[in-house]
Amino acid sequence: MEMELQAMYVQILALVIFAIGIIVAVSRRNVFFVLMGVELALNAVNLSFVGFAKTLPADLSIAGQIVPLFTIAVAAAEACVGLAMVIMIFRNRESVDSNDFSNLKG
Amino acid sequence: MTNLPLWFIPLFPLIGCIVLGAIALISSGSKKGPSEGFVGALSVLFPALAFASVVLLSFNMPEGGIRATLCNWIDIPMFKVDIGFLFDALSRIMLLFVTGIGTLIAIYSIGYMHGDRGFARFFAYINLFLFSMIVLVLSDSLLLTFLGWEGVGLCSYLLIGFWNHDINNCKAANKAFIVNRVGDIGFLLGMLILCVVGGSTILNYDALTSFISSIAAGGYAEGADVVKAFFNALFTGTFTPDIVVPILSIAGLCFFIGCTGKSAQIPLLTWLPDAMAGPTPVSALIHAATMVTSGVYLLARLSTMFVQIPVILDVITWVGLLTAFWAAVAGLFQNDIKKVLAYSTVSQLGYMFMAAGVAAFDSSIFHVFTHAFFKAALFLGAGAVIHSLAGEQDMRKMGGLLKKTPVTACVMIFAFLAIVGFPGFAGFWSKDLILERLYMSGPMGPFFYVGGLLTAVITAVYMGRLIVLTFFGSYRGSKESEAHIHEAPATMLIPMVVLAFGAVFAGWLWADSMGIKYFEEMLAPVVGAAQAVLPHNAAHVNPMVFAGLGTLAALFGMGIAWAKWGKARIPAAKGSSAPQGKMATWTFFWDYVHGVVVTVVDAIAWFVDNFVDKIVQFAQWLVASIAEILGDGVASFQVRKVRLQIALSLAGVVALVIVVLLTGGLI
Amino acid sequence: MLALIYFIILGVIAVGSALCVLLSKHPLYGALSLVVSMLSLAGIYGLLGSPFIGVVQIMVYAGAIIMLLTFVIMVLNAGRDSKTPRFDKVSLFVIPAAIVLAGLVGFVMVRSGIAFDATTLRGSVKLTSETLFNTAQEGPGYFVLFEVIGLLLLSSMGAAVLMAKKRLGTDNEEEK
Numbered sequence: 001m002e003m004e005l006q007a008m009y010v011q012i013l014a015l016v017i018f019a020i021g022i023i024v025a026v027s028r029r030n031v032f033f034v035l036m037g038v039e040l041a042l043n044a045v046n047l048s049f050v051g052f053a054k055t056l057p058a059d060l061s062i063a064g065q066i067v068p069l070f071t072i073a074v075a076a077a078e079a080c081v082g083l084a085m086v087i088m089i090f091r092n093r094e095s096v097d098s099n100d101f102s103n104l105k106g
Numbered sequence: 107m108t109n110l111p112l113w114f115i116p117l118f119p120l121i122g123c124i125v126l127g128a129i130a131l132i133s134s135g136s137k138k139g140p141s142e143g144f145v146g147a148l149s150v151l152f153p154a155l156a157f158a159s160v161v162l163l164s165f166n167m168p169e170g171g172i173r174a175t176l177c178n179w180i181d182i183p184m185f186k187v188d189i190g191f192l193f194d195a196l197s198r199i200m201l202l203f204v205t206g207i208g209t210l211i212a213i214y215s216i217g218y219m220h221g222d223r224g225f226a227r228f229f230a231y232i233n234l235f236l237f238s239m240i241v242l243v244l245s246d247s248l249l250l251t252f253l254g255w256e257g258v259g260l261c262s263y264l265l266i267g268f269w270n271h272d273i274n275n276c277k278a279a280n281k282a283f284i285v286n287r288v289g290d291i292g293f294l295l296g297m298l299i300l301c302v303v304g305g306s307t308i309l310n311y312d313a314l315t316s317f318i319s320s321i322a323a324g325g326y327a328e329g330a331d332v333v334k335a336f337f338n339a340l341f342t343g344t345f346t347p348d349i350v351v352p353i354l355s356i357a358g359l360c361f362f363i364g365c366t367g368k369s370a371q372i373p374l375l376t377w378l379p380d381a382m383a384g385p386t387p388v389s390a391l392i393h394a395a396t397m398v399t400s401g402v403y404l405l406a407r408l409s410t411m412f413v414q415i416p417v418i419l420d421v422i423t424w425v426g427l428l429t430a431f432w433a434a435v436a437g438l439f440q441n442d443i444k445k446v447l448a449y450s451t452v453s454q455l456g457y458m459f460m461a462a463g464v465a466a467f468d469s470s471i472f473h474v475f476t477h478a479f480f481k482a483a484l485f486l487g488a489g490a491v492i493h494s495l496a497g498e499q500d501m502r503k504m505g506g507l508l509k510k511t512p513v514t515a516c517v518m519i520f521a522f523l524a525i526v527g528f529p530g531f532a533g534f535w536s537k538d539l540i541l542e543r544l545y546m547s548g549p550m551g552p553f554f555y556v557g558g559l560l561t562a563v564i565t566a567v568y569m570g571r572l573i574v575l576t577f578f579g580s581y582r583g584s585k586e587s588e589a590h591i592h593e594a595p596a597t598m599l600i601p602m603v604v605l606a607f608g609a610v611f612a613g614w615l616w617a618d619s620m621g622i623k624y625f626e627e628m629l630a631p632v633v634g635a636a637q638a639v640l641p642h643n644a645a646h647v648n649p650m651v652f653a654g655l656g657t658l659a660a661l662f663g664m665g666i667a668w669a670k671w672g673k674a675r676i677p678a679a680k681g682s683s684a685p686q687g688k689m690a691t692w693t694f695f696w697d698y699v700h701g702v703v704v705t706v707v708d709a710i711a712w713f714v715d716n717f718v719d720k721i722v723q724f725a726q727w728l729v730a731s732i733a734e735i736l737g738d739g740v741a742s743f744q745v746r747k748v749r750l751q752i753a754l755s756l757a758g759v760v761a762l763v764i765v766v767l768l769t770g771g772l773i
Numbered sequence: 774m775l776a777l778i779y780f781i782i783l784g785v786i787a788v789g790s791a792l793c794v795l796l797s798k799h800p801l802y803g804a805l806s807l808v809v810s811m812l813s814l815a816g817i818y819g820l821l822g823s824p825f826i827g828v829v830q831i832m833v834y835a836g837a838i839i840m841l842l843t844f845v846i847m848v849l850n851a852g853r854d855s856k857t858p859r860f861d862k863v864s865l866f867v868i869p870a871a872i873v874l875a876g877l878v879g880f881v882m883v884r885s886g887i888a889f890d891a892t893t894l895r896g897s898v899k900l901t902s903e904t905l906f907n908t909a910q911e912g913p914g915y916f917v918l919f920e921v922i923g924l925l926l927l928s929s930m931g932a933a934v935l936m937a938k939k940r941l942g943t944d945n946e947e948e949k
Contacts, residue, residue, distance in 0.1 A: 005776040007887045010821065012879060013784045017810075019875035020791040026752050026871075027864035032800035032846055036807050039838065040791055043814055046830075050823050050896075058892045062904050065823050065896035066915055069905070072826075072833050073922045077929035079838045083845045084933035090849050096800075098749060183910040753867045760874045767877060 010051035018044035031089075031096045035082050042075045109166050112174045112191040114159045115201065116240040122152030122233035130226035140226050146216040149229030153212050153236055157205035164198050169631060171195065173246060173312075180249075185306040192246035192311060196632040199471065199625075200243040200403055203478045204396050208236045210601035211395075214486055215387040217597035218493060228268060228385070235261035239396055243403060248297050248309045251404070255293060255368065258397045259286045265392060266384040278383040285377040285700075289367015296360035303345055303353050315410045321350050322414055322639075354411060358418040361408060362425075369401030370452050371459055372429045376697045378452055382444040386489030389444060394451050394485050395478040402458045402474050406467040409636035413465055416640065423463025423547075427557045430456025432695075434564040438571070439689035442499045443488045446572050450525065451481055453565060460558060461540040464547035465640045467633040469539040472616050472625050476532035479608035480524035486602045487518035490594040491576060498583065500683040501575040508577040510591045513599050515577045517606040522573050524609040526566040526660040534656065535613030537562060542618070542652045559659050566663020574671045619649040779820055787813040798859065804843045811835045823896035 018041050025037025046068040053064020086096070093100055126149060133140040163172070171194025179189045193201075212232060219228050238257025245251045260283075267279030300308055308317045335349035345353070365371065370378035381393050392398070405412060405422070412419055430453045437449035454477050461470035492499055494511055508515045524531040527538065541562075545555040581588050593599070616625035685693050786809065793806035811834045818827035894900060905915045 003774055003777055005780050005820075005889075007889050008883060009777075009780060009784075010817070011882055011887070013787065013817070015875050015879050015882070016788055017791050017814075019871045020788070020795055022756070023868055023871045024791075024795050026749060026756065027860060027867040028795075029749070029858065029861065030800055032842065033794070033803055035842065036794055036800075036803055039807065039834070040794065040810065043811060043830075043834070046826070047814060047817065050818055050821055050826060052887075053823075053896075054821055054889050054893050055887050056893060057890045058894060061890070061893040062896075062900070063913075065826060065894075065901065066904060068823075068826050069829060069901070070918060070922060072829055073926065076833055076838055077926050079841060080933045081929045081936075083841060084936040087845060087849065087937045096849070099747065101748070183908075747863070749863050749867075753863050753870065756867060756874070757870045760870050760877070763874060763877045767881070 007051060007055050010054075011048060014044045014048040014051060017041075017047070029097050029099055031086050031098050031101075034098060035079065035086070038082075039075065039079065042071060046071055109172065110159050110163055112163070112172060112193055112244065113176055115156050115163070115205070115244060116237050118152045118156040118159070119233045119237040119240065122149065123230050123237055125152075126226050126230035126233060130224070130230055133226060139223055142216070142220065142225055145226045145229060149233065150209060150212045150216070152233055153205060153209040156236065156240065157202075157209050160198070160201045160205050163193060164202060167193060167195075167198060171197075171631070175246075185301075187247055187249045187306060187309055189250060190246040190310070191244045193244065194632055195628050195630075196403070196406055196471065197243050199475060199628070201240065203475060204239050204243060205236065207395050207478055207482050207605070208232070208239075208391060210604055211387050211391045211482065211486070214390075214489070214598050214601040215385075217595045218387050218489055219385065220595075224268065228265075231261055231264050231268070232388075232391070235265070235392060235397075239400070242400055246311055248300070248311070248314075251407075252290075252293055252297065255364075255400065256290065258392070258400065259283065259290070259368070262286070262381065262392050262397060265388040266381045268384055268388065272383075275383040278377075278380040282377040282381050285374050286367045289364045289374050292360040292363030292367065296357045296364065299353060299357040299360065303350055303357075311407060314408070318354075318410045318414055321347050321354075351414060355415040355418055358408075358412055358415045359421070361404065362418060362422055365401030365404055365459075366425065367401075368404075369398050369455050369459070370429075371401070371455065372425050372432070373696060373699060375429060375433070375452055376700055379445055379448040379693075382442070382448050386444065386485060386492060389448070390482045390485030390489065393448065394481040398451065398455060399458070399474040399478070402455070402462060402470055405459070405462040406471050406633055409465070409467045409633045412462075413636045413639040419463050419465060419640075421463075423460050423550075423554060426456045426459030426461075426463055427554060427561075428456075429453070430460065430561045431557060431564075432692075434561045434568065436693045437568040438564065439685040439693055440568075441501055441683040441685065443491065443501050443504075443572060443576065444485075444499055445683075446501070446568060447481070447484055447488055450484075450565065450569065453561065454481065454525070456561075457537065457540050457558065460554065461543060464543055464551075464554070465637050466540065466543035466547075467637060468626050468629040469536065469543055469616075471629060471633075473536040473540055475615075475625075476524070476536040476609075476612045479605055479612045480521040480532055483517055483521035483602060483605035483609050484525065486598070486605060487514050487521065490514040490598055490602065491518075493594055493598070494591050495583070496587065496590060498587070501572065502683075503583045504576045504581070505579040505583075506577070506581040507591070510581075511593045513593060514602065517602045518577070519573060520606045521609045522569050524613075526569055526663060527562060527656050528660055529653070529657050530610075530613075532609050532611070532613035534653075534660075535617050538652055538656045539616065539618050541656060542647075542649060545647065545652070559655065562656065562659040563663040563666075566660045567667045570664045570667025571671050574667055578672065619653045776820060780817065783813045783816045783820070786810075787817070796859075800846050801843065804839055804846065807842075808835050808839050811839070822893070825896050825898045825901045 021037045021039075021041030021044055023037070024040060025034050028034060028037065049064050049068050049071070053061045056064065089101055090096060095101075126145065129140050129145060129148075171192060173190065173192050175188045175190040177189055178186070180187045212229065215228065215232065219225055222228065235258060238254045238261060240254070242251050242254025242258060245254060263279050263283040266282050267276045269275050270279075297309060300314070304314075304317050308314045335346050339345050339349050363374075367374040378393060378398065382389055384393075412422075433449045433452035433456060437446050437453060440446045440449060454473070458470045458473050458477070461467070461473060490511065491504065491507060491514060494507075494514070495504065498504070520531070524533040527534040541555055541558045544558055545551045547554065581591075594602075614622060616623060684690065691698075790806040790810040790813070794803045794810065797803040797806060811830060815827040815830040815835070818824070818830060904913060905919060907913060908916050
């Protein structure tokens with residue numbers, strides 16, 4: 001087998017980064033790491049989009065390269081609101097430990 | 107010579123409106139208000155400039171008219187409309203008298219509004235009105251016409267309620283606005299229907315004309331299967347001529363409802379008599395000469411469409427006839443001088459609609475043209491009388507003013523002769539023409555003719571009553587007020603005299619029985635083709651017969667008026683000038699009808715509020731309680747640790763994927 | 774061959790810095806590692822033939838979002854919160870689950886056999902913007918989505934401002 005860049009490698013990389021992102025988001029207790037993990041997972045999804053787009057013929061490949069732009073824009077909005085929430089909670093609780101945030105308990 | 111750009115015409119009043127509005131706003135804090143001379147000069151300047159540009163354009167207009175697209179207005183995939191202007195024979199004649207009479211009335215208003223605190227505000231409104239009216243008349247698409255249509259409605263509202271310290275004026279303004287809104291819904295629906303049938307492009311008048319002629323050429327059979335064509339259109343989106351013509355009829359009816367609102371026809375006519383609460387120059391300009399005739403203008407503009415739907419034309423004729431007759435009788439019962447003129451306007455508009463209903467759009471517009479002169483002159487004369495009597499509007503307290511205010515009296519008598527159709531005066535030619543066209547229109551023609559002639563007799567009676575009560579006999583007001591009676595200032599008299607000249611001579615543009623047909627030839631490029639579509643009664647009657655009968659009707663009516671009120675001593679007036687008893691029943695009949703409609707709607711609303719709404723609320727409550735119970739149940743699964751739950755759900759996903767893999771799902 | 778070498782280099786950097794995010798103690802170090810990871814991902818986008826997305830990735834993610842994150846970390850002075858442990862019992866539970874999930878998905882994907890297409894279009898600025906702003910009626914209609922994204926950004930900005938500002942009414946009165 002010739003040593004060339006395969007579409008599968010891109011997907012594997014995306015999968016690894018996605019898994020790391022999920023692990024960061026869920027296992028770390030500091031809320032900043034939670035946000036960073038989510039960003040990392042979103043990035044992996046974008047990479048997967050582009051990687052798959054490149055496996056499609058001519059015109060079909062455009063959509064996969066447009067959608068990441070929207071994902072990035074949504075991620076920006078998400079980061080904006082998320083950080084504002086962190087600021088607000090930090091002001092009320094003096095803590096960035098997500099275990100301390102349990103206002104929604106029924 | 108190159109022509110002026112068309113957008114110059116509406117531009118001038120717009121500038122005037124902005125400048126005067128700014129002056130009114132700036133000076134609103136000061137006690138004295140802005141200089142009247144300065145404001146008056148400005149307020150006449152801009153309409154006069156607009157008039158001058160219209161005149162200049164009129165001389166250079168080519169046969170087919172001038173078309174100019176200014177820019178695009180709405181440009182989205184489904185809907186494209188341009189802002190464009192169309193200056194052809196029809197808009198030319200409308201613009202000439204709109205801007206001309208507008209200028210004259212602006213001059214008149216300087217005298218009439220002298221000393222009023224809202225002097226600058228008044229003229230800002232007048233300029234805004236002229237702008238909207240010019241847009242209405244000059245636009246080349248229905249949507250832009252609608253913009254002007256709404257604009258004149260707004261100005262009408264603002265000017266009726268101009269003296270807003272009196273709650274009755276505000277009520278009259280609200281009534282005018284709300285009743286007009288009912289009509290505007292018709293206009294909007296008509297436009298929507300046209301859009302559905304032919305796309306947004308046919309909102310343009312030229313495109314509409316070619317669309318209609320292609321439909322007419324497509325062969326519409328009278329007994330076609332409308333229901334089948336309807337479902338075909340519904341499911342396939344293609345409109346065959348079988349369905350387009352009925353749909354156009356509905357659109358035509360909607361447009362006609364819009365016209366009844368704006369032009370005060372049955373059933374939406376109650377607002378016009380109340381609109382007399384505004385200053386008299388406003389009544390002359392908006393509620394007699396220009397705005398109320400925009401409905402007639404719209405009918406003439408859409409004439410190509412209306413001649414394809416004769417059913418709606420019949421409706422228009424009947425509505426016009428009933429309105430003309432009803433308003434003429436109501437005019438007999440009024441004591442307020444402006445109310446008489448208001449009902450007379452409604453009645454004359456009925457004539458115009460009758461003419462439009464028998465596809466005589468050119469004579470209809472001709473009556474609009476002559477009516478603008480003599481009715482404006484009558485209103486301005488009435489304004490001068492009211493002015494000289496320091497605000498008295500009850501005719502029973504007038505009398506003998508011929509000697510005290512001779513110029514006003516002469517102007518009003520000339521205009522009176524014009525409206526009753528005295529031979530040679532403007533109204534004679536136009537009314538005669540309408541009656542002649544009515545007679546020739548078809549099997550129902552003679553009936554319409556008799557109705558029109560009867561209305562002409564009543565017109566002569568109530569107008570004769572107005573003239574006799576106001577100018578003849580002896581003064582019936584109080585002694586101390588008699589000493590203060592004075593002739594109006596020159597700024598008021600000059601426009602009146604000019605309009606009186608118009609009332610006398612404007613009719614000679616189309617003296618049919620004398621063989622002068624200048625007006626008809628002028629309008630022929632616009633409405634001639636449409637009028638040729640419908641068949642006319644071929645039986646030729648000597649036009650002199652109609653002229654003779656018309657003259658007789660006028661003389662007969664005037665005779666009745668003189669015999670009844672000329673010599674009799676009228677008892678001194680007591681109480682309000684509103685009609686009493688049976689007269690009130692007749693006068694306020696349509697208000698009563700409106701009341702019934704409103705009551706019915708109220709009842710439906712009450713029913714919906716108390717029964718249907720309760721059911722909806724119960725359904726809401728049901729859904730909400732189910733969700734609440736479920737939520738309470740699920741909430742007990744909630745533990746304090748968010749992360750633990752996410753981890754658990756992740757483990758759940760892992761378990762699911764393993765199960766799917768083991769069962770061979772993904773491979 | 775060259776592309777594969779570049780890919781391996783960038784991929785190793787991306788995964789390595791992502792692991793640094795996972796393992797770093799202070800959130801500021803985590804944010805800086807994240808920047809490195811995103812820059813290398815931008816390089817991979819360029820390598821794959823979508824330079825426009827790569828540029829947007831650098832500008833928006835590395836430039837704006839992480840900048841904002843860093844700024845907030847510094848403003849809140851969250852470093853004093855170092856007593857929060859990096860991992861706890863839940864973490865021990867999550868990490869194997871995520872690895873198993875990734876392994877399973879990867880197992881499925883490797884067997885699916887996807888390959889690059891030779892005729893695929895390069896996502897240049899010109900092509901991307903022409904597709905994005907194609908307002909023709911029969912076009913893809915991304916411009917509507919674009920407008921909606923504008924609204925979303927506006928509303929999220931408003932929400933963030935509302936949440937993050939001090940409550941003027943209450944706080945000022947308390948200070949008095």
